[in-house]
Amino acid sequence: MSKRTEFPMTYAEFNKAVTISKRDIYKATIAENRETMRVKKEKTVVKNLEKIFGAVLKISNRKGFKAMSMRDLSRESGLSMGALYTYFSSKDELLEMLQNQRRSISEKILRERVAQESTPQGKLKAAVYTHLYLSEAMQPWYFFSFMEAKNLNKLEREKAVASDLGLEKIFEAIITQGQEAGVFRQRDSRLTASIIQGMLQDWYLKHSKYAKRDITVDQYAETINEFLLAFLTPPSDGKA
Amino acid sequence: MSKRTEFPMTYAEFNKAVTISKRDIYKATIAENRETMRVKKEKTVVKNLEKIFGAVLKISNRKGFKAMSMRDLSRESGLSMGALYTYFSSKDELLEMLQNQRRSISEKILRERVAQESTPQGKLKAAVYTHLYLSEAMQPWYFFSFMEAKNLNKLEREKAVASDLGLEKIFEAIITQGQEAGVFRQRDSRLTASIIQGMLQDWYLKHSKYAKRDITVDQYAETINEFLLAFLTPPSDGKA
C-alpha cells in the first residue's frame, strides 16, 4: 500500500537482543531479593523463576492475578506450594517482582535507542518502533502490568504511574523539539503524547486480535508512524 | 489553538438525554431478570439497583470485581447480604447484568446518531463524538466492562467481543464509504478503524489523568477528529 520505510532494525533482530537481556533481568531480580530467596545455585533459581513467571502470566492474563490461586500456580509451574514460597514471601511480593521486571528492562532500552537519533522525525519513529518492539517481545508482561496495576500497594502503584508519565514525557519532548525546529505543526504536545501512548497501548492490550488478522508489529508500527506524521507535519501548501 | 468546530450537540445537552435513559435501562434489566428478582414494587427495585450498581462500580474499579467481597458490597450499598441476594442469584450474575446494561444503552444511541449524518466526514465525526460522550457519561461502566471482561463466562465474553467488533465495523464502513466517494485517502480501513477504537478507549481507561489536567471530553473529541482527518484526508497538493 504505502511504501515501506525500513527502521534501522527488524523486529526479528531486535527480539534476539531482548531475549538475551531477559536472563539478565532474572539475575537482577535475584540480586534485589536476596533476603527472600536464600542463596541457592543461581542456575536453579533462574530456571525456576522462569517457570514461575511464565505460569503466573499465563494464568493471570486469562483470569486475573487475584483469581489465580497458589494451587493453580503450583500445578501450572510444576513446583509445590512449599517450593514456591522459597522464591517469594507472599503473593503480593510476587506481583511486585513481575511489575519491576518489565519496567527495568524497557526504560533503559527505549532511552538508548531514542538518543541515537538526531532529527525529531527520527526520534519519534525510533520511540514508536522501539516501544512497539518491546511490547511485542514482552507482551504478556505489558498486558499484566496494565491489568494488575490496581492490585499494587500504594508505593508500587505510584512507581507504575511515574513510569507511564516518563514515557509520555519522552514523546512530549520529541514533539516540542520538532515544533521548535519548525518541522512539526503547532499542536498540544502533551495531549498528543498522551494519545500516542494510547495508540501504542492498543498493540499489547488487543494482541490476539491483531495476531488473528496476521498484522505484524512492523505493519502496525509503520501505520502508527504515518498517522503521527500526518498529524504533526505541516500541510504541504505552506500555510503554517 | 485550532478553531472549534461545534458538534450538533454539546456534552452537557447530551448528558441529560442519557441520564434519563439510564432509568429505562434499569427497568429493562428488571424485565429481563424477572425470575431472579421476584416481583416487588418497581420503585423499590430501581432505587436498590441503583445503589447496588453504583457500589459495585465504585469498589470494583478501585480494586477489581474479584477482590470485592459481598461484605464490601453490603457495607457500601447499605443493603444486607440477604437483601443483596434477592436481586441476583450469584456474584457472577451480578457481573453479567452490569455488562449488558452498558451495551444495550450504547449501541442504540450510537447507531441513531451516525445514521442522521449524510457525508462520510459527518458520520465519522458523529461516531467519534457520540462514542466519547457515551463513554464520558458512563465512564465507570465502560472501564468496568473492559477490565472485567475476562471474568465473564464463555457465552457472555463472546457477546462482549461481538459488541467490540460491531463498533469497529461502524468505523470501517464509514472509512470505506469515504474512500469510495473520493474524500478519504486509500488506507487500510479495518486497521484504521481498530486504531480509532484504541484512541477512543484511552478516554475512559485513563479518565482520571485527563480530569486532573482539565481536559474536557469536547477538547479530546476535537483533537481525535483532527487526528483522523489529517490521516484520512488527501494531501492538499492533489497527488492521490
Next chain:
DNA sequence: GTCTATATACGGATAGAC
C-alpha cells in the same frame, strides 16, 4: 422484604518429613 447468624468451602501460608 430485609436482617442476622451460620453452613460450607476455598484461600494463602507454613511446619516438618524426606
Next chain:
DNA sequence: GTCTATCCGTATATAGAC
C-alpha cells in the same frame, strides 16, 4: 531444596427470625 499435610482466616451463599 522440595514435598505433603494442615492451620486458620475469609469467601459465597442461605436458612430462618422478624
